[in-house]
Amino acid sequence: DTGVSQDPRHKITKRGQNVTFRCDPISEHNRLYWYRQTLGQGPEFLTYFQNEAQLEKSRLLSDRFSAERPKGSFSTLEIQRTEQGDSAMYLCASSLYPGARSAQFFGPGTRLTVL
Amino acid sequence: DQQVKQNSPSLSVQEGRISILNCDYTNSMFDYFLWYKKYPAEGPTFLISISSIKDKNEDGRFTVFLNKSAKHLSLHIVPSQPGDSAVYFCAAGSSGSARQLTFGSGTQLTVLP
Numbered sequence: 434d435t436g437v438s439q440d441p442r443h444k445i446t447k448r449g450q451n452v453t454f455r456c457d458p459i460s461e462h463n464r465l466y467w468y469r470q471t472l473g474q475g476p477e478f479l480t481y482f483q484n485e486a487q488l489e490k491s492r493l494l495s496d497r498f499s500a501e502r503p504k505g506s507f508s509t510l511e512i513q514r515t516e517q518g519d520s521a522m523y524l525c526a527s528s529l530y531p532g533a534r535s536a537q538f539f540g541p542g543t544r545l546t547v548l
Numbered sequence: 549d550q551q552v553k554q555n556s557p558s559l560s561v562q563e564g565r566i567s568i569l570n571c572d573y574t575n576s577m578f579d580y581f582l583w584y585k586k587y588p589a590e591g592p593t594f595l596i597s598i599s600s601i602k603d604k605n606e607d608g609r610f611t612v613f614l615n616k617s618a619k620h621l622s623l624h625i626v627p628s629q630p631g632d633s634a635v636y637f638c639a640a641g642s643s644g645s646a647r648q649l650t651f652g653s654g655t656q657l658t659v660l661p
Contacts, residue, residue: 536594
């Protein structure tokens with residue numbers, strides 16, 4: 434399977450705990466994106482990397498959120514001191530840049546439930 | 549401030565007929581548009597895209613039309629099949645930005661056998 438993979442697929446945690454998600458992009462893709470999706474809404478952009486550099490962060494990404502892509506391959510998204518409002522589907526996508534306006538390809542997502 | 553809007557939360561069509569999903573946008577900087585399909589418990593799957601230099605792009609049963617003056621795009625599926633039943637998201641991007649995509653809220657398409 435050469436698609437985008439995410440781990441875990443589901444995470445249930447208690448408020449105040451820290452959680453970390455992993456994303457493995459399509460191997461030749463140099464751009465990696467994180468999105469968040471809540472019920473009834475489309476995905477909302479959080480942040481993106483080109484290779485190992487984090488180039489943009491949305492205002493949705495509070496200081497409790499941190500993302501890394503240390504070697505320009507896989508990425509991790511950590512949420513510290515989780516809140517109930519963090520409950521959502523966290524989606525990772527990757528793309529190849531430059532490309533002729535290449536599409537972003539999404540993983541299956543990690544569903545986070547904060548109790 | 550929703551920059552990409554899908555005003556129909558749901559659409560039902562009969563198998564074999566045409567499905568037309570609509571999307572409106574407000575940001576004139578958008579120059580690249582995509583449609584994604586999403587099944588429950590899966591991530592969005594890329595379907596088809598169109599650049600602002602075109603007004604139509606076709607791929608098999610899927611055709612996307614872009615009307616820049618109206619800031620409107622539509623996805624046509626002909627003929628519709630039961631397996632097309634899913635949530636369809638319209639997304640827009642700008643080559644001048646970070647290439648992040650802005651998504652609409654989705655339309656649930658149900659194709660009735």
